Amino acid sequence: MRSFKYVILGGGVGAGYAAHEFVRRGLAPGDLCIISSEAVVAYERPALSKGYLNPENAARLPGFHTCVGLGLGRQDPGWYAERGIQYLTGVTVTDVDVAGRKLRIGGADEVTYGKLLVATGSRPVTLQEHGTPGWDLRGIFYLRNLADAERMMQGIKECKARDGRAVVVGAGFVGMEIAAVLRQNGLEVAMVFPGGMLMDRMLPPEVATFYEDFYQNKGIEICWGQKVSELHGRDGHIEAVETTEGQMLSASMVVAGIGARPNKELFTGQLDMAAGGITVNGKLLTSDPNVYAIGDVAAFQLTRYSGNLQRQEHVTNARLTAIHAVSAIMDPENTVDYDYVPYYYSRFFSLSWQFHGINKGKGVPFGSQKDEKFGLYWVHEGRVVAAFLEGGSDVEFKWVKAVARERPKAPCEEELEDMGLEFAAKV
Ligand code: FDA
Numbered sequence: 001m002r003s004f005k006y007v008i009l010g011g012g013v014g015a016g017y018a019a020h021e022f023v024r025r026g027l028a029p030g031d032l033c034i035i036s037s038e039a040v041v042a043y044e045r046p047a048l049s050k051g052y053l054n055p056e057n058a059a060r061l062p063g064f065h066t067c068v069g070l071g072l073g074r075q076d077p078g079w080y081a082e083r084g085i086q087y088l089t090g091v092t093v094t095d096v097d098v099a100g101r102k103l104r105i106g107g108a109d110e111v112t113y114g115k116l117l118v119a120t121g122s123r124p125v126t127l128q129e130h131g132t133p134g135w136d137l138r139g140i141f142y143l144r145n146l147a148d149a150e151r152m153m154q155g156i157k158e159c160k161a162r163d164g165r166a167v168v169v170g171a172g173f174v175g176m177e178i179a180a181v182l183r184q185n186g187l188e189v190a191m192v193f194p195g196g197m198l199m200d201r202m203l204p205p206e207v208a209t210f211y212e213d214f215y216q217n218k219g220i221e222i223c224w225g226q227k228v229s230e231l232h233g234r235d236g237h238i239e240a241v242e243t244t245e246g247q248m249l250s251a252s253m254v255v256a257g258i259g260a261r262p263n264k265e266l267f268t269g270q271l272d273m274a275a276g277g278i279t280v281n282g283k284l285l286t287s288d289p290n291v292y293a294i295g296d297v298a299a300f301q302l303t304r305y306s307g308n309l310q311r312q313e314h315v316t317n318a319r320l321t322a323i324h325a326v327s328a329i330m331d332p333e334n335t336v337d338y339d340y341v342p343y344y345y346s347r348f349f350s351l352s353w354q355f356h357g358i359n360k361g362k363g364v365p366f367g368s369q370k371d372e373k374f375g376l377y378w379v380h381e382g383r384v385v386a387a388f389l390e391g392g393s394d395v396e397f398k399w400v401k402a403v404a405r406e407r408p409k410a411p412c413e414e415e416l417e418d419m420g421l422e423f424a425a426k427v
Helices: 013-024 047-052 077-082 146-161 173-184 205-217 315-330 394-406 413-419 421-425
Strands: 002-009 032-035 086-088 095-097 102-104 110-118 122-124 165-169 188-193 221-224 228-234 237-243 248-250 253-256 260-262 277-279 291-293 343-348 351-357 362-368 373-380 383-390
Touching: 002 013, 013 032, 013 110, 013 315, 032 110, 047 146, 047 173, 077 086, 110 315, 146 253, 165 173, 165 248, 173 188, 173 205, 173 253, 173 343, 188 237, 205 221, 205 362, 205 373, 237 253, 291 315, 351 394, 362 413, 373 413, 383 394, 383 421, 394 421, 413 421
Parallel strands: 002 032, 002 110, 032 086, 110 291, 165 188, 165 253, 188 221
Antiparallel strands: 095 102, 102 110, 122 260, 228 237, 237 248, 343 351, 351 383, 362 373, 373 383
């Protein structure tokens, strides 16, 4: 049995940033243990779809260990060792006894804690869970961790050696990034998804159509309004994807990006749950006084928006909840409630966009799609409450972020459209 003042369960983005914050606030050697089922110490997960699979200048560890994402320096294994942090890699926690403050890590081995930070993140939803026939064929991939990315690299090579055709199932941000990078690797790519248009869950059709056209011009086949009904194989390897609309797409590689599920099961019946995750208050504290939850798994109230508890499966939320929870543990008197403004971003091909806020109300587009520099404001009850920008510079992205945070009074629609980024610059 090993005992620690603090234990972080999980070794992803939240864990890396939490460790950084513990150290910044004065961690004594031997006080912190991190337990991760991954073989490597924490890294910036978005790099898996934004750099790792690139055909040129591919991102590789140690280059993208946390906390390079916020410019706080790179924490390789030596960084943890030098600070007396016990980092258990390749170790899966199989049981948690919240009342007894104990974690089981296989066999009879146990770790006890004073305070626990749950940072278990999410896992991909699988085609098996959907009951899709053929889900167990070789050549079907998901992307959540480094081991998945390594398998995909191999899959790309094998696909090239077969028919060079890949199908991406799902058109969320990860699906779009993967489709782009497979194309950049020289594969013929088709995307299958139930929606009406790429990006149409966030953007109105007149803006979303830009991305649809862009992908088609890059040679990616868009099969919208359909799901995968069956995966067909030969000799145990994927050969074709059949859709609910009866289309048959040849493929020797399939990547499914059909959502993620938070890893919360270890706490079922022990902690309050909401929105598919673990309920936390404004200090990221769960229903147990010694357990905090951060990142994808934490269900919290967005303080400046009304509404139910919700989760944010986004890297910035993982980083900020981590920093906030450590502050709440080490300096509770000076820690206010967590105040998060939703933020999403993506990069694919030559494009790069950011979205800040909650998109309700009327969308007012601005800028020039032809020049790949355009955006959208959302006006709700006389205020600009959210903003999207494609092709912005660092400073311009900061301006639109400020719009979502400040929610300024909106001018009339025509004026807002004419002002475009000038409006954000003045906030
Ligand atoms: P995270 O998933 O990072 O880490 C969880 C850790 O817990 C893992 O190391 C896991 O192995 C470990 N674990 C789980 N159960 C365990 C157990 N029982 N025992 C031991 N260890 C256990 N977001 C964004 O805002 N912009 C973006 O562009 C992207 N891009 C992106 C690309 C790809 C490919 C993915 C998969 C995800 C993104 N994201 C993203 C999402 C973002 O990466 C995600 O929100 C954060 O990584 C969440 O951080 P967490 O620390 O909560 O979990």
